[in-house]
Every structure is written in C-alpha cells, then in structure tokens.
Amino acid sequence: MNVCKIFALHVLILLCLTLCCNHINAARIIGFFPTPSKSHTLIHAAIADSLARAGHNVTVIGISKNVYPNAKYKFIEIKLTEAAESHQNVLQNMVKKPKSFYFNLFNFVYSFANTANRTLSHPKMKDFLRRHGAGAFDLVLLGFAANDFAMGLGAHFGCPTIISFVVQPVSSINRLVGNPSESAYVPSWFSELKAPLTFWGRVLSFLVAFYEEWIVLPIVKINMLKIYNYNFPSDRYPPLDEVRKNVSLIFTNHHFSQGPIRPNVPNLIEIGGIQIKEKPDPLPTDIAKVLDESKEGVIYFSLGSNIKGSHLNEEKIKIMFNVISKLPYKVLWKWSPTELPGESKNIIFRDWLPQDDILAHPNVKLFITHGGMGSVVESQYHGVPMVGIPLFGDQPSNMVNVERSGYGLAVDYLTLSEESLNNAIQDVLNNPKYKEAVQTFSRLYRDRPMTPRETVVYWVDYVLRHKGAKHMQSPAVHMNRWQLLSLDVIGFLLAIVLTISVVIVKVCKLICCRGRKNKLPKVEKAKKN
Ligand SMILES: *[C@@H]1O[C@H](CO)[C@@H](O)[C@H](O)[C@H]1NC(C)=O
Ligand SMILES: *[C@@H]1O[C@H](CO)[C@@H](O)[C@H](O)[C@H]1NC(C)=O
Ligand SMILES: *[C@@H]1O[C@H](CO)[C@@H](O)[C@H](O)[C@H]1NC(C)=O
Helix, strand or coil, X not given: XXXXXXXXXXXXXXXXXXXXXXXXHCCEEEEEECCXXXXXXXXXXXXXXXXXXCCCEEEEEECCCCCCCCCCCEEEECCCHHHHHHHHHHHHHHHHCCCCHHHHHHHHHHHHHHHHHHHHCCHHHHHHHHHCCCCCCCEEEEECCCCHHHHHHHHHHCCCEEEEECCCCXXXXXXXXXXXXXXXXXXCCCCCCCCCCCHHHHHHHHHHHHHHHHHHHHHHHHHHHHHHHHHCCCCCCCCHHHHHCCEEXXXXXXXXXXXXXXXXXXXXXXXXXXXXCCCCCCCCHHHHHHHHHCCCCEEEEECCCCCCHHHCCHHHHHHHHHHHHCCCCEEEEECCCCCCCCCCCCEEEECCCCHHHHHCCCCEEEEEECCCHHHHHHHHHHCCCEEECCCCCCHHHHHHHHHHHCCEEECCCCCCCHHHHHHHHHHHHHCHHHHHHHHHXXXXXXXXXXXXXXXXXXXXXXXXXXXXXXXXXXXXXXXCHHHHCCHHHHHHHHXXXXXXXXXXXXXXXXHHHHHHXXXXXHHHHHHHC
C-alpha cells in the first residue's frame, strides 16, 4: 500500500515536472500562409507541424482547406474561394499560352500579392488581429511569396518574424537578409541557366540579375507599399522598410546538394525536403495491392496538385493517353474531376493519390511529372527516375536540372507527340543509368547532420532563446544598393584619381609651356642666325 502511494507520488511529481517544463519552453507561434498554391502550403505547414509536435503552441491561418488534417497545430481557415479561382485562371492561361517565365512574372507576383492582401484585410483576419494584440504571440512564421507587407504582423505582435520560402533563395529573399547574389556563378533560379556559366552565360546571368534586382523588385515594391499602408496604417505601425529589415531567419526548402553551390548568410537555413515524410504512411489497401503485386514495376503519373485535366489541351491529353495505355506496366494516374481521357486495363485513375508514400514504394519504376519543385524533390529523395512534361513557372527550369544531372528526360508540352513522349519513357525505363544517377543523388540528399524537421525545431528555438537573434543579421541588410556594390567608394576613389590626374596634366602643361616659351626664342634666334 505504502509502496503504491510513494510510486503514485513519484509519478505525479514527474508529470508535474514535464508539464511545467513543457509550459516554460512552449512558445506561442502564429503561422500565416496566405497562398493560393497548395504545393506552397504543403511546405509551410510542414514547418508549423514540426514545431507543434515539438511542443509549441502553434496556430496556423491559411486560405485553403488544411493540407494536413492530422497536424498538431490549430488551423483557422479564411475562406477566399474567389482567390483560389483567379489563381487557377492565371495558371490556366500560363499552360495555354506558355511564355518565358519572365513574361509571366508580374502576373504571378500580383496574383500572390492580391490574395495575401485579401487575406489580411478579410473581416475574420481583422477580428483576429483585434482580439490578439501585442504580446499575444512569441513568433510569426510567414509563408513568403510576394507578400512582404505581411511582415507587419511581426510589428503587430511585437515579436520576431521567421520566413518560409519554397525553393532556393531568389532576389527578393536575398535582399531581405543581405544574402549575396553572385550572378557570375549563381544563375537566377527563374532562368534556365545552370552553373558553371560560359562567357555568354555570364552575360545573360548578369542581365537577368540586373532585371530582377533593379527593375522587377522596385516596381513590385510600389505595390507592396500600397498594400502595407492599407493594412498597417502609419499612425499605428512602423514603416514597411523598417519591418522588412526585422526578419530574424529564413528557411529555404532547398539543399546545397541540388546546386547551385553558393554562399549563404548565417540566418538563411536550408531545410530542403521538410515536406517529405521520414517514414511513409501505409498506402490505401487497393493501391498497396497494385504496387505489391506488380513485381515488374509500376509507373506513377501526376501533373501536380495545381493542374487539373481541364487546364490541358484535348489533343495533348489524347497523346498522353495513347502512349500510356500501350505500356506493358500498370500506371497510377492522378487525374482531377473532368471526364477521364479513356479507359485501359493498365491504367488506374484517381483524383488524388498519396504521392510521397507511392514514390517511397520500391516497385515504382518511373514518375511521369510536370516537374514542379515538390514533385522533383520527392522523386529525388526516393530515387525514382523521371520523365517530365513541364508546363509553366519553374517547371522547365527544374526539368533542365533533372536532365543535366541524368535523373530523367523532359519532353516539350507544346510540340508533344506520341513519338516524343514514348521515346522518352522507353529510354528512361530501359536504360539503367537514370535510376543509378538518381539513387546516388538520393543518398547525398539524405546525408545531413540533422533531419529537416530537427533543423527547423533547433533554429526556431534558437531565435526564441536569443530574442530574435539579431546578432546573426548581416550588416548588408541596412545598406543600399550602391553601397553594397561599393559604387560610392569607387566613385570617390575615381574622383581622387581624376583630380590628381587633372592636377598632374595641368602642372605638366605649365612646365611644358614655360619650357617652350624659353625654347621658342632660341629657335627663332637660331633661324635668324
Ligand atoms: C495557445 O496560444 C493561443 C494564442 O495566444 C492562446 O489563446 C491559447 O490559450 C494557447 N493555448 C495553450 C494550450 O496554451
Ligand atoms: C522587430 O523584432 C522585434 C523582436 O525581434 C520586435 O520586438 C519588434 O517589434 C520588431 N519591430 C518591427 C519594426 O517590426
Ligand atoms: C487591398 O485590399 C483592400 C481591401 O480588400 C482593397 O481596398 C485595396 O485596394 C487592396 N490594395 C491593393 C493594392 O490591391
């Protein structure tokens, strides 16, 4: 009896201690992900979930349905059906009239910025901000995509801001933390240039960087400022420029093994693959059965979460179906609501498939993909070779990378034919070099001191422990463009050199002239003589 009591007491004390400790360490974190893109949300929400599982009190505000129904964070949905629709229209136009990414850049930026503005100014959000003032949260986690103005939330709650970005750093991200842009050997992610660059490559890379940093960013900034002033009026909030310089840390969903190799400031942390589960979930039984029983291999086909059947051209759909239905393999084809392209014994259509868990299955032989970053990375992580049909945005650039690295082949969507698609599929299926290359990369990509989830938890705790960790910030954040390029210093030194040169020239002239004056009469004398 006594022993029981003592034991119970011990358990009680232990329980109290753990609860108290948890309470002390648990921070109140607000995740704000105002993006219409599901693939972006999957990444930001994976960070939020890691933090919630580590014991923090995490609230997420998003505009689409919660992407992880089993997540440990509290989810608040701000309904913006219109925003989702208009984003779908932007995507549809891009697929129908593909142009270089740079022609679509402003469309993309304004679509994201508009949606974020409508989320921030939504009555439900305004009410939330009224009820949660300064001190209500210890940290803001912002899903970044052309929404600098949302950093006003850090000023609203008076707490540090951490940014989540879905790919390798781009110009706007670099500017926020003073990360060097180094266009000579780090081509912009939006361009299809890959390092190492030739002379002409460097010329192009320089022009692209110039365009992004000196033209696109300043134009976009005007819009950012308007939206910021609307949502965070100057009578109650600091100016946008001050808020932008207050970012504590950036997580980029990228890993150096993917290239390009580049220098990063200490508060830019790579967490590439955060959205990939370290251990796959069990598959739905019917899908598991197909995969387990097809020892010869299964092909997985998906054009991503954003693209629906109705976005594609009918002729192209027919081409894809004709090629796929003739393959001697079972094919799992993710195909959303519209009418099926046809029926075939070897094809299993589903409007949704657990991609990550499927790619983790050892019998998956090939992934036919649109080449979205999320899909490419999952395929690389699981070591599955790819055939890409890139449609828009970063997809062509991602597939150029895949081809160069030997992980698969890309076919052009605009000129897609049964022959081009079939040739690519046959080559990747039958030539073992693709599988070997992607499996070698898979081992490289996974070899890290901490998993992406552990990395996230460590660095968020670090920022919290050190009250925003301002000591990590690069002084470059507080300098302007010409100071960063030392244009003022070069100008100053040139001015000195110029002044000295002018003085020297003047003095020389003076000496020469006097010399000539002295000499001339002699010559004349000599002539006279
Ligand atoms: C979590 O944080 C929110 C926002 O500050 C707060 O309202 C809520 O009570 C917290 N929950 C717990 C369990 O501490
Ligand atoms: C900057 O961040 C600190 C915490 O790191 C916060 O207290 C402050 O309110 C923020 N200031 C602005 C202007 O965002
Ligand atoms: C931001 O949203 C508000 C309210 O929805 C709107 O009045 C304002 O014009 C928007 N700003 C911009 C720059 O789109």
